Amino acid sequence: MKRKTFLQFTAPSNIVMLVLLVFPLLYALWLGMNFMTFRTINEPVFVGLDNFKTILNDPAFWAALRWTLVIVVVAVSAHMIIGFVIALALDQVKGRMRAFYLAASLIPMIVVPLVGTIIFKQLFDPPGLFAWAYRSVTGNIFVFNATTMKQLILVHTIWIVTPWAIVLFFAGMQTIPQEQVDASSVDGANRWQQVRHVVIPHLRPLIILTALIAVMDMFRLFDNVFVLTRLNPVYASDTVLTYNFRTAMTVQRLGLGNAIAIILVITIVIALIPLLYVSYRDQIKDR
Amino acid sequence: MRPITHPFARIGLHLFLWAVVLYSTLPFVWTTLNSFKTKRDANAATPQFVFEPTLEAYSAVLLKSASDNGILVGFGIFAVLATLVTIGLFAKRIPLSTKAIYWGIAAALALIVWFLPTIVDTAEFYDNFLNTIIIATGAVIISVAIGAPAGYALARYTGISGVVILLGALAFRSLPRLGYILPYFQVSQDIGLWDTYILVIIVLVAVNQPFTIWMLRAFFMTVPKEIEESAMVDGASRFAAFRKVVIPVVWPGIVATSLFTLLIVYHEFLLIRILTQQNKTLTVAMTQFLGGVSVPGSVPRQSAAAVVSVLPLIIVVLIFQKQFVKGIGAGAVKG
Numbered sequence: 001m002k003r004k005t006f007l008q009f010t011a012p013s014n015i016v017m018l019v020l021l022v023f024p025l026l027y028a029l030w031l032g033m034n035f036m037t038f039r040t041i042n043e044p045v046f047v048g049l050d051n052f053k054t055i056l057n058d059p060a061f062w063a064a065l066r067w068t069l070v071i072v073v074v075a076v077s078a079h080m081i082i083g084f085v086i087a088l089a090l091d092q093v094k095g096r097m098r099a100f101y102l103a104a105s106l107i108p109m110i111v112v113p114l115v116g117t118i119i120f121k122q123l124f125d126p127p128g129l130f131a132w133a134y135r136s137v138t139g140n141i142f143v144f145n146a147t148t149m150k151q152l153i154l155v156h157t158i159w160i161v162t163p164w165a166i167v168l169f170f171a172g173m174q175t176i177p178q179e180q181v182d183a184s185s186v187d188g189a190n191r192w193q194q195v196r197h198v199v200i201p202h203l204r205p206l207i208i209l210t211a212l213i214a215v216m217d218m219f220r221l222f223d224n225v226f227v228l229t230r231l232n233p234v235y236a237s238d239t240v241l242t243y244n245f246r247t248a249m250t251v252q253r254l255g256l257g258n259a260i261a262i263i264l265v266i267t268i269v270i271a272l273i274p275l276l277y278v279s280y281r282d283q284i285k286d287r
Numbered sequence: 288m289r290p291i292t293h294p295f296a297r298i299g300l301h302l303f304l305w306a307v308v309l310y311s312t313l314p315f316v317w318t319t320l321n322s323f324k325t326k327r328d329a330n331a332a333t334p335q336f337v338f339e340p341t342l343e344a345y346s347a348v349l350l351k352s353a354s355d356n357g358i359l360v361g362f363g364i365f366a367v368l369a370t371l372v373t374i375g376l377f378a379k380r381i382p383l384s385t386k387a388i389y390w391g392i393a394a395a396l397a398l399i400v401w402f403l404p405t406i407v408d409t410a411e412f413y414d415n416f417l418n419t420i421i422i423a424t425g426a427v428i429i430s431v432a433i434g435a436p437a438g439y440a441l442a443r444y445t446g447i448s449g450v451v452i453l454l455g456a457l458a459f460r461s462l463p464r465l466g467y468i469l470p471y472f473q474v475s476q477d478i479g480l481w482d483t484y485i486l487v488i489i490v491l492v493a494v495n496q497p498f499t500i501w502m503l504r505a506f507f508m509t510v511p512k513e514i515e516e517s518a519m520v521d522g523a524s525r526f527a528a529f530r531k532v533v534i535p536v537v538w539p540g541i542v543a544t545s546l547f548t549l550l551i552v553y554h555e556f557l558l559i560r561i562l563t564q565q566n567k568t569l570t571v572a573m574t575q576f577l578g579g580v581s582v583p584g585s586v587p588r589q590s591a592a593a594v595v596s597v598l599p600l601i602i603v604v605l606i607f608q609k610q611f612v613k614g615i616g617a618g619a620v621k622g
Contacts, residue, residue, distance in 0.1 A: 001440065003448075005444075012436070013433045013434055013500055014452065017456070017496050017497070020490060021467075022459075024467050031470065041476075089300055089303055092290060093304065097301075100308075104311050111600075114574075115573055115597050116314070116597075118318075118573065118589060119315060119317070119318040120314045122317065122318055127331060132334050164615070171615060222463075222556075223556050230577070241465055245465065248465070248469070257465070258466065269458060275457070276458065279453070279454065284450065
């Protein structure tokens, strides 16, 4: 394909991304250096890098960042392990039942995150199923506090993202050459050894990719934390994005909010470098 | 993997998978039950599994005022929908073109949805439902329409600028929406596009474009070059070959990509919440049922609203489940 044709074909898409993704980001960077509220949205006051200094000196920001990192580490590893096990089990079933199991396990990912959180929380609210079970088993009332709320956020986050891992690993397992499995069976490998020496090596690129995509999605966690905590500071469960939302929308420090977003963007881009490098190498290799 | 054959092990396997089914669907099942309860049943100290079902919550969510003939209209609509579904299921056995039947069903559904407000006194939540349909359809169509040629060109072009665009898109795919909100908000207010369909659609197209082109590119990579080359030897232009030869081959991939775009657009909360007032979508409208910081909302209404807002999406995805699963596989394994 000629360069000119390439540019023509990609032009609409590139123009949209340039005008609505690249320029707004640069503008956001500039707004991050201003002081403004909703009332003064059209007369921003330039304050330079003060906003960035304020944030980096705010213990609440570091607490939010720490909590976000905890979610990233716990949820990413847990959902991949759970997803892998479920995918292995699905791989053992054929036909109609497989389609049924697969469809059912996709539900958490199809349900709108915001709505999914509402229905998840219903189980734990006073008349809910889990609240009742908890009361019946332990004799205590289930209360939301900083600890239980954090556990709930972790559980719910894992619940939402697990289907991705299930489907990705399941799709990957379908591409394992049968000869490799047969050969290892002939060599007398047991199931665990097959998983260890055939399945996991085959899925390695997919595992890395899933992990990296999950990491960057976890950094953006907002909807479920927003619904579960209703931004109530009692729970001390702010992620970087809810902290950002609170600063920008509730406290109305719009410039400050943008500065947080910019810091988060920089953090994510740094976290992305391995993924960018891996896909850069792949792209170059393909040519 | 070597298949498990021992009968006990198989039973264990199925029990495990049933546990997974329970784990995935329990919250949704519980909410659906709640949506048919009275407030009293929903707030009972011991969970009620057997109760007298009522449509109170649904009529409260969907109707402005409960009319006398509400139940009648409800049954009528339900009967029509059931008939349409039955026709859809047996479309292959009817001696008419299957495609025509599907289009007919889609048109009938659209007519019902559109003209329902003239029959029944629908509440704002129903308008939000219509907004969702308009915004989601528009965003999906435009995304794929501009993404398809780009994805095709990225799959075929070998120069370095292709790599630059792909990596840039990957970086932008992962950025938080909050960073964009203020620029979008301010500029759209200045040019008077705030709270319009067109603004929301274009913004959603833009934020999803990186994802769309990556996924479409993965599908176009699976099409051998020879297909369009032979068409071009016969005198077709590159674009004609792309439209007439490549697109039909890659059509299942385009359906899968549309499905994913639909999912992301339907899930979007933050951007639409900031950019709309009247024309908000169901996802944003759900927040009115959340209740306050410490007071939970009315459980049956919350549940009914949740079911209404999620059910259309679940139905669409389950209809296209095969393409959906294949799409995840292709998009990830290749990309």
